[in-house]
Amino acid sequence: MSDSPNKSFTGKAAGFGQLLSRGWAVLLAATFLAVALPAAAYDEGGAKAGHAKHIDAKGDKCVRDEAYMRRNHMDLLKHQRDDTMRKGIRTTQYSLKNCIGCHANEKTNSVIGSTDGKDNFCQGCHNKMAVKLDCFECHSSKPKAASGDAMHPIVAPAAQPGDKDKQSGLSGKMRWQMQAKLDSVNKGEVVK
Amino acid sequence: MSKVDNSRRNFIGAGAVATAGLVIAPGVTLFDMANAKPAGEAASSAKRWGMLIDSSKCTPGCNDCVTACGKENGVASTGHPQTDPQWIRKIELKELKSGRSHSLPMMCQHCAEPPCVDVCPTGASFKRADGIVLVDRHICIGCRYCMMACPYKARSFVHEEHHDQNPDVPRGKGCVEACTLCVHRVDNDQQPACVEACAAGNKDAMLFGDLNDPNSEISKRIATYATTQVRADLALNTGVRYQGI
Amino acid sequence: MNIDSFRKIEQSVFYALVAVIGLIAMIGMGASYYMEEHGHVVTGMNNQIVWGMPHVFAVFLIVAASGVLNVASIGSVFGKTIYKARAPLSGLLAIAMLAGGLTVLMLDLGRPDRLIVAMTHYNFKSVFALNVILYTGFFSIVAIYLWTMMDRKMNGFSKYAGFGAFIWRLALTTATGSIFGLLVARQAYASALLAPMFIIMSFSFGLAVFITVQSVMYRWNGLVLDEAVRRRMKNLLGIFVSAVLYFTIVYHLTNLYYAKQVAFERFILLDGGIYTTLFWVGQILLGTLAPLAMLFYPDAAKKCNMVFFAALLVIIGGMCQIYVLIIGGQAFPLSIFPGMTESSSFFDGQIHSYSPSLPEFLLGLGGVAIAGLITTIAVRVLHFMPEDDFRHIERRVITD
Known part of the structure; x- marks a missing residue:
């Protein structure tokens, strides 16, 4: 056995072995950089270029501030969905319907569906970040009032009394602001 | 925890009750007034929602309940009858020996011991505290085991893509679904769409209410008249009962 | 023929086999993608027949996978010598067929993208959930069993590993039968006999x-x-x-x-x-x-x-x-x-x-092909061919 640095190889194989171990090191370094550099470039709150174009929504502000929502909207939605689904808690502050109510694009009346991602709120950012949206397989991407026209019932029956939501007289924004205040007061929070 | 100020809540509740009373007046003798559950409160086992269906009042050609369910929940025909979901259907029955025929609507029976909940591998099929059996489509993987398990063939699998869903009723391809007792309406102090349609058509065959409340119309009826649960031999303690089978 | 030309033929046969079986497996994957993309409306399955051809293939592969390990069990657990030589091949086939069957089952789900959900949310009252654990555990246990059989240092432990695999396999097959046996509503099932x-x-x-x-x-x-x-x-x-x-x-x-x-x-x-x-x-x-x-x-x-x-x-x-x-x-x-x-x-x-559609058949065949692919490659790479040591066997008289 020759005493080359790679003890398991001899002769010609030794050179190959050295190349292999050097090659592995290069591969490892390249992979590390490929993952670490973009992560380092990721900025908290997305203030720099690299996120989707800012799209205006109805109402003066969202349920939480922009930086928080960019990072954590998925956790809010996930918590809310279990509350609504499993327990029947239908507060409007974090409900998906309410998000859509404000964020639906004025022209397309939807939060998804544009091909260039420039017009529709959810899809725009998700396209840019390359994160697949699963919500709208089942959830309607349009706010409530508009989608009634698009349904195709088997037979169109006479309008049913008592159909409408009793709170529908209030606008979406007013409704959630009222509910949000009620929730915060119940929780003992100071409302901002 | 700070003290809850109930005055605004009471005002809204009173206003809601007044509006509801005025609007459902024609059929008010048949319907329970569901007590207002504020949006922020969880469903509790103090209530158990159920239905009583009088098959003798059900006319064979009538499909009002089916149509209303389709409109409310966005369950529409796509031209593929074998794969189209059906949350409620009218069954025409005929006794073999006597030839007596009658019809009734069949939907998820919202059992207290649901076989579909037992067999779901992820726990997506679950029973809410107030007795409504639902599918959590966030974790349903579409294995269809619950469809094999249901004795009433209540569940449907969504075989095709859907668009333009009712925002109150999210539903989509690849998950299993069934009658939700219009849970989005029930949580809003309303009746299920089928029950309202039946009342609006003056058939009065369907009654909805709280089985745990001894003073509700439905509890009083069940205590007075003979009612049956379909497949009672399975001892599932269904929330939907029938008269006149 | 000399050993070199035999090896060359063997090599080309191997690559040809892998190519053919691999192609069938790929076609199966393509069929599953088609089913997921368009929804199950493109299959013959409907709201009345909810489990179809893919499930027939999958259940057969899973049941046979657990049974093929029997050959190894007879060797390790019951001590019959001629089966001991066959035990590694039987373990390999068990893993390969279970992999094939599970692939078909998982790709036929309405939401196969939710596999992680299936792995992380369990309703333990459901036999299906227990099966998920039993199937994944089966892979590990049989892998350990194979290791004890093929690695000389570990041969002493093969008896214990074999016993563990035997018990696990009985639980797995009982649970598979119970998938049907516990369905109280259906006249064809609802029987403890099915397990x-x-x-x-x-x-x-x-x-x-x-x-x-x-x-x-x-x-x-x-x-x-x-x-x-x-x-x-x-x-x-x-x-x-x-x-x-x-x-x-x-x-x-x-x-x-x-x-x-x-x-x-x-x-x-x-x-x-x-x-x-x-x-x-x-x-x-x-x-x-x-x-x-x-x-x-x-x-x-x-x-x-x-x-x-x-x-x-x-x-x-x-x-x-x-x-x-x-x-x-x-x-x-x-x-x-x-x-x-x-x-x-x-x-x-x-x-x-019910009329089975082409995508369902192709998916089922794809599962069989995956089992075949794993077997073909493993048999070439490792020593699975059963070799009987007859001198050892003849010393213990076989009474037939």
Whole structure:
């Protein structure tokens, strides 16, 4: 056995072995950089270029501030969905319907569906970040009032009394602001 | 925890009750007034929602309940009858020996011991505290085991893509679904769409209410008249009962 | 021919085989993508027949996977020497077929993208959830078992690993049978008999698959299986096939005794069309009586072809049996209102129709191909060919 640095190889194989171990090191370094550099470039709150174009929504502000929502909207939605689904808690502050109510694009009346991602709120950012949206397989991407026209019932029956939501007289924004205040007061929070 | 100020809540509740009373007046003798559950409160086992269906009042050609369910929940025909979901259907029955025929609507029976909940591998099929059996489509993987398990063939699998869903009723391809007792309406102090349609058509065959409340119309009826649960031999303690089978 | 040209031919045969089997597997994956993209409306499955061709393939592969490990168990747990040489191949086939069967099952889900959800949310009252744990654990246990058998240092532990694999396998097959047995609503199922029936089916199908694969391997390597070994294995297969027949008879006779089950039995045994044909011709004639005749024919052990074809027939009969069980069981309508005829827009009260579509077949075949691919590659890379040490065996007299 020759005493080359790679003890398991001899002769010609030794050179190959050295190349292999050097090659592995290069591969490892390249992979590390490929993952670490973009992560380092990721900025908290997305203030720099690299996120989707800012799209205006109805109402003066969202349920939480922009930086928080960019990072954590998925956790809010996930918590809310279990509350609504499993327990029947239908507060409007974090409900998906309410998000859509404000964020639906004025022209397309939807939060998804544009091909260039420039017009529709959810899809725009998700396209840019390359994160697949699963919500709208089942959830309607349009706010409530508009989608009634698009349904195709088997037979169109006479309008049913008592159909409408009793709170529908209030606008979406007013409704959630009222509910949000009620929730915060119940929780003992100071409302901002 | 700070003290809850109930005055605004009471005002809204009173206003809601007044509006509801005025609007459902024609059929008010048949319907329970569901007590207002504020949006922020969880469903509790103090209530158990159920239905009583009088098959003798059900006319064979009538499909009002089916149509209303389709409109409310966005369950529409796509031209593929074998794969189209059906949350409620009218069954025409005929006794073999006597030839007596009658019809009734069949939907998820919202059992207290649901076989579909037992067999779901992820726990997506679950029973809410107030007795409504639902599918959590966030974790349903579409294995269809619950469809094999249901004795009433209540569940449907969504075989095709859907668009333009009712925002109150999210539903989509690849998950299993069934009658939700219009849970989005029930949580809003309303009746299920089928029950309202039946009342609006003056058939009065369907009654909805709280089985745990001894003073509700439905509890009083069940205590007075003979009612049956379909497949009672399975001892599932269904929330939907029938008269006149 | 000299060893070099044999090796070259062997190498090209290997690559050709991998290419063909790999292609079938890829086509299967393509079929599953098509099904997921367009929804199950493109398949023959509907709201009446919810489990179709893919499930027939998957259940067969899973049941046979657990049964093929029997060969190793007989060696390790019951100490029969000639089976010990076959144990590594049996363990490999178990892993390969389970992988193939699970692939088909998981790709047929309505939401196969939610596999992580299935792995992280468990409802332990569901047999399905228990099965997920049993199937994944099976891979680990058989892998450890293979390691104890193939690594000389670990040979001492193979007995314990074999015992663990044996118990795990019984639990797994019982749970697979219980998937159907615990369905209280359906007349075809709802019976505790299904769990032991699946166990005995697994013995029969697993051994048949093993004999088939072993025969092919021996033939392609120019070897001949020793007659004594063949005799033992064919007798064992005959016993298992008879046991499955026994369970089938008990299942149907019991059902015929209950008035409420008679209509269902009449459907399966008499006027169910395709299901009746598959039962009598597929399961009973081709899958039971013909193989029994071939296996117990005098001097059958001397005719290797006879045993090979008998094993193939058992496999075909097994597929027919599972088709009748799963799909025939769903075709018969639910009896929601006993004593009354039902009719509705949701196909109540009528026999449900099912015509398997091409994507379903391709997906099922893709699963078989995945099992074949794993086996082919593993057999080339590692030493799985059963080699009998006859000097050792002859010293302990085989009484046949």
